[in-house]
Amino acid sequence: MTSATNLDTDLTPFPDHTQLPESDGTFVKNWQEHPQSILLTDSIQPVLQELHPDGQYCIGQDLGIYWRLTDPPEKGAEAPDWFYVGNVPPLLDGITRRSYVFWREHIAPLIVLEFVSGDGSEERDKTPWKGKFWIYEQVIRPPFYGIYEVKKASVEVYEFIGGKYQLLAANERGHYPIPPLGVELGIWQGQYQNAELPWLRWWDLQGNLLLTGEERAEQESQRAEQERQRAEQERQRAEQERQRAEQERQRAEQERQRAEQERQRNDRLMAQLRSLGVEPEV
Template identity: 45%
Template sequence: MYQTDPPLSPSETMPTMYDLPSEDPEEPGLPDEFHDFQPQLLRETCQPPNYPKEEMFIGTDLNLYYDSHHLLWHKRPDWFLVLGVTPAQQQQDLRWSYVVWQEGRVPFLVVELLSPGTEAEDLGQTLRSANKPPTKWQAYEQYMRIPYYVVFDRYQNQLRVFQLIVTQYHEAELSEPKFWIPELELGLGVWQGKYQETEGLWLRWYDGAGNWIETSKEHAQQEHQRAEQERQRAEQESQRAEQESQRAEQERQRAEQESQRAEQESQRAEQERQRAEQESQRAKRLAEKLRTLGINPDDL
């Protein structure tokens, strides 16, 4: 018999999620869990007061075709918003991609979620190769001329906003990780909280008062809390009304008792008056009898 080394545990022999990322090495940036959750939060909270939902199209990880002279040129933003375009009303009309020359409108705003594999491309640090399509930055800035380009780095808690001025993107100076977009009457900011049961830093929309726009779940929770508070207030009011009713009944009973006592006192007083009257009459009769006998009652 001979002894061998004990077998390694699976954690020592099998690759982890960091060894097997979801990204295709030939096409970086394919969705991981964060790239799934974060666009959902942006979609849920994008509720501009001056644009109804039927006048907005939101794309998530959808191929964006932008040059009618080069039909296969496309980018795939993590999230983008188009104003003045109607979303699909029927399932069979759901878009397979967004084609600018067919829709007639370019995106108003694009959001890219920074990851190590796409950082240089997202921030315009890569150069266009010969005989290759334009870079993402060039496509957004020069071809589509998208008014707002937002880049969010959750690892560094950094929000960067680039605004198209004339023909070039200029980075906005942010004193805090928030940026107001007047055309939408909404702002984008970094929020610390729990979404999809996951605590972390999230990009979401806020309103003119600085309040974070609620998700449908948060709205339902708020409605439930308000309903519960209303129920408790109604219960308290009912209890107070019952207590007032009981106090009123007690007051009525006390008043009734006082009335009965007063009536009894009145009866006793009447009885005393009658007794006094009877005693007076007896005294008069006795005095008269004494006088008939020749006795002056006053001398007694």
């Protein structure tokens, strides 16, 4: 068996992430790709932090996955719009990853997502050694591969089963469960970063939308405001109850005063009758 030390020695001629290009020099094809990646990353962070309390995981956003050594090097990489790898360090040698070098880490991403900019043929290309679909299915082999088309408000999710990708059917909510993460993937129509679009988002397995940090803060703010309003309503109810009790006390006091006045009138009347020689009891 090859030891870890021998493996490192064997890989010495092969470049690491600091020696490989971090970009192929092309422009992002769709302005929505960047906010879409942020949305996915931001909302799933609490899930990943629970899964990896030691912080050992990596999220790639348009980050190259080097799967073979070529000339130029970037020809041997695929750069998914978004991917997640568990049980790997987020930093290498104390610096941020510039790429994910598959021949050094040997752990495939759990899920790879591509955001379609054209007609989707590039993301579904099964041409050997060249097509994205072929490379993911035959070489990198992430257990889940998703193709998101904002223009069609749709996402296709494939699962690696029996050595090939099988297209998954959506559940009753129109989502695609990713069991290892305990989440579902689907389309959410709404506003994010000032754009109303059909965004790709996560839900938990009970169908609850996973919120971004800003949404969580807004939700907390709304809960706090609702709690403040409930407390104010309770204070007002207590004040109204106090006022009712005070009114009742005042009515009782008035009734007592009226009874005392009536008693005093009766006493005066009896005194007058006695002064006339009439016994009131008779």
